[in-house]
Amino acid sequence: MIKKNEARKLIHTAQGRKWLNQFKPLDQEIASALANNLTLVSHNEFERNLVSKMAQVVPSIPGPVAFFSIREMVARKAVLKGGEIKEAVYVSTPFYEQVELANDGESVVPLASTADVGSEGRVASIIRQFCKKKKNYYLNHPSLDKLRETKCRSIVFVDDFIGSGNRALDFVDSFWMEKTIVSWKSYKLIDFHVIAYSGVEEGIRVLESHKSNPSVHVYRDAPTFNSLPWSMERKQELIELCEKYGRVSNKKKKHMWLGYKKTMCSLVFEHGCPNNVPAILIEDSDKWTGLFPDRTISDTTLSVFPSEIPLEAKVESFDDIGYQQLGEATRLIGCGKEGKIMLLILALISKGKKKKTTLCYATGLSNDDCDKYLARCIEWGFVSPQKRITPAGLAELKAAKKVSKVKARRLHKGSDYYYPQQLRRSHGD
Known part of the structure; x- marks a missing residue:
C-alpha cells in the first residue's frame, strides 16, 4: 500500500491548527499543501544516515583523518591602507585563533561557548562516537600540533545541512587562513572533505568552488518547493502565498519571504528548522506564529516526525x-x-x-x-x-x-x- 506523507499530520497538531488559522479561508488549501509537502527528518533518521554516509566515505580517504563539526565562525574587519578603513571588508579569522584547547591538550573544544546544543552539538557528539572506532586513525577535533604529530592526511568537516553554503564556506575558509595547513595543501599532503546529511544544490556548488577544492558528500539532496513535481502554476501560487503572508509576518524581511537566498527549502530537522524555508513557517512575532516559531520544533509537532523517511512511492x-x-x-x-x-x-x-x-x-x-x-x-x-x-x-x-x-x-x-x-x-x- 502507498502511504500518505507523514507531514500531512502537521496541520492537525495544535501548532499546525494555530498556524493554518492565520490564513484567509481561500488561502488555506495552498497553505496546507505547503505544510503537507515538507520532508521531516527525525533525530534517528538524521544521526543514523549521517553516520552511514561517514562510514561509506571515510574508507576511501587517505588517513589519518581529522573530523571537525562545522559551526558559525567569527569574522574580523580588515584594516586597509595605513590603518584607515576605506570599506567594510570582512575576512575569516584563522580557525585555531578562535578555539580553545581541550583539557587533554590534544584536541580543541568543538562548540563555541555561546552555541546552543542544536545541530552543532549533535554533530559533535556523532563525531566523538565515530572516532572511538579507530582512536589512532580517526581524530576528534585535533589541535594543530596533533595534526602535525600524526601526519594527518585528510580533514573532514561534518554538518547536518548545507543551505546557502555560506556557513560551511566560512568554516572551511578559517582553515584556509592557517598558513601551516595551506602549506600542507600546496604540497598535496592534505585534502579537504565535507560530509553532510543533506544539502541544497546551489549551496553545494558554492562550497565546491572554494579554492581549497573540498570534496562534498551528502546523503540526501535537500528537497525544495521548486523541485516538487508540481505544475508551474501551482508553484507560482505557492510563491505568491509566501510573499503575501510574508508581508504580514514581517514586511521588513522581504529577503526571507522565500527563505534565505530564496531557497524555498522544504526540509525540516527535528533538532531545528533551517532558515532556508519560507519565512511564514518560522516567523515568530506579535503579528504571526510560525509552524516552527523561531526555527524551533514545539512539543505538539515533535510527534509527527517519522522515525525514518519511508522508502515508498508517494x-x-x-x-x-x-x-x-x-x-x-x-x-x-x-x-x-x-x-x-x-x-x-x-x-x-x-x-x-x-x-x-x-x-x-x-x-x-x-x-x-x-x-x-x-x-x-x-x-x-x-x-x-x-x-x-x-x-x-x-x-x-x-x-x-x-x-x-x-x-x-x-x-x-x-x-x-x-x-x-x-x-x-x-x-x-
Whole structure:
C-alpha cells in the first residue's frame, strides 16, 4: 500500500491548527499543501544516515583523518591602507585563533561557548562516537600540533545541512587562513572533505568552488518547493502565498519571504528548522506564529516526525503528474514496493521531472539508492543515459495503466520484487 506523507499530520497538531488559522479561508488549501509537502527528518533518521554516509566515505580517504563539526565562525574587519578603513571588508579569522584547547591538550573544544546544543552539538557528539572506532586513525577535533604529530592526511568537516553554503564556506575558509595547513595543501599532503546529511544544490556548488577544492558528500539532496513535481502554476501560487503572508509576518524581511537566498527549502530537522524555508513557517512575532516559531520544533509537532523517511512511492506524486490510476496502489498487480517506486520514477521522468532532488523527494530514496534505481532503468532500456524516457519505458507505463484497471489477485506472501511487464511476457507470465 502507498502511504500518505507523514507531514500531512502537521496541520492537525495544535501548532499546525494555530498556524493554518492565520490564513484567509481561500488561502488555506495552498497553505496546507505547503505544510503537507515538507520532508521531516527525525533525530534517528538524521544521526543514523549521517553516520552511514561517514562510514561509506571515510574508507576511501587517505588517513589519518581529522573530523571537525562545522559551526558559525567569527569574522574580523580588515584594516586597509595605513590603518584607515576605506570599506567594510570582512575576512575569516584563522580557525585555531578562535578555539580553545581541550583539557587533554590534544584536541580543541568543538562548540563555541555561546552555541546552543542544536545541530552543532549533535554533530559533535556523532563525531566523538565515530572516532572511538579507530582512536589512532580517526581524530576528534585535533589541535594543530596533533595534526602535525600524526601526519594527518585528510580533514573532514561534518554538518547536518548545507543551505546557502555560506556557513560551511566560512568554516572551511578559517582553515584556509592557517598558513601551516595551506602549506600542507600546496604540497598535496592534505585534502579537504565535507560530509553532510543533506544539502541544497546551489549551496553545494558554492562550497565546491572554494579554492581549497573540498570534496562534498551528502546523503540526501535537500528537497525544495521548486523541485516538487508540481505544475508551474501551482508553484507560482505557492510563491505568491509566501510573499503575501510574508508581508504580514514581517514586511521588513522581504529577503526571507522565500527563505534565505530564496531557497524555498522544504526540509525540516527535528533538532531545528533551517532558515532556508519560507519565512511564514518560522516567523515568530506579535503579528504571526510560525509552524516552527523561531526555527524551533514545539512539543505538539515533535510527534509527527517519522522515525525514518519511508522508502515508498508517494501517492500524491502520481496525482501531481497526472498518473492517478497508477496512484491506486492496491490495484497494481505484482509490483510490490520496489515496483511502485520504479513506476513512479518512470512516470516522473516521462513528464520531464528528472532532477534527482525531485525523484528522491517523491520516493524517499537517498542519493545513492536513487542512482541505483536509475542505473536499473537504464539497464532495462526504460530510460536513456541522459535521463529521457524511452519507447520501452512509455510502453511499460502504458502496460501498468492497463493492469491497474484489472481486479487485483492475491499475491504470494513476500513477492515484493518488480518484474517489468515486458520481461514478464518474455518469461511466459
